[in-house]
Amino acid sequence: MPENGEERTVIRQEFFIIARFPRCIGALDCTHIKIKSSGGADPENYRNRKGFFSYNVQVICDATLKIQNIVCRWPGASHDANIFANSRVRALFETGxxxxxxxxxxxxxxxxxxxxxxxxxxxxxxQHLFNESQLRTRNPVERCFGVWKRRFPI
Structure with a gap:
């Protein structure tokens, strides 16, 4: 994540250029990375809602698809919002x-x-324009996942 004001300013400008959405420094989402059954005591925790075993990986990327923060320790059954709620980045945002x-x-x-x-x-x-701007500003994280999964196919 951008640590100083100068970095944040550059990233904010890059996101603003996409769809005129102000103050944004990151696009957040999670994606499932397939794994073999982990075995052990709780393998079903790794089975996601689509029925396969995975890690649910949280990513925050900038407007140029550069990954700024990644959390890869949650089993596939974990909800995206729960992963964010327990993340260090959330705690940093909460403290300003x-x-x-x-x-x-x-x-x-x-x-x-x-x-x-x-x-x-x-x-x-x-409201429709707001949603369109928000969606277009969020799009880099979706594209980041596409690049990532094409580059490292299972």
Whole structure:
């Protein structure tokens, strides 16, 4: 994650160029990385909702698809929001370490002053535009997963 104000300013500008979404320093999401059954006492903890064994890996990337933070220790049955709730990055945002900067994420996460998700039922043109901007700003993390999985196929 960007540690100083200068780095944050550059990343914020790069995200702003995408869809005019202000103050964003990262796009957050999780992806499942397939594994063989871990065996042991609790192998079913690693079976995800799609039925295969995996790690649920949390990634925060910048607008250029550079991974800024990665957490790879949670079994596949873990929910994305729970992984973030127990992350060091969340704790740093809670204490104001990143100032007024924020992250964008999908609707599987709860809204926080530093974590912006799409509106669940947009009605007005402004709300639809907000969701479109939020989605386009969040897109780099989705593209990052695509590049990652194509480069390192299972």
């Amino acid at each position: 370490h990143f100032g007024d900067s924020l992250l964008v994420a999908d609707s599987g996460y709860g809204i926080k002053p530093y974590l912006i998700t799409p509106l669940s039922r947009p009605e007005t043109q402004s």
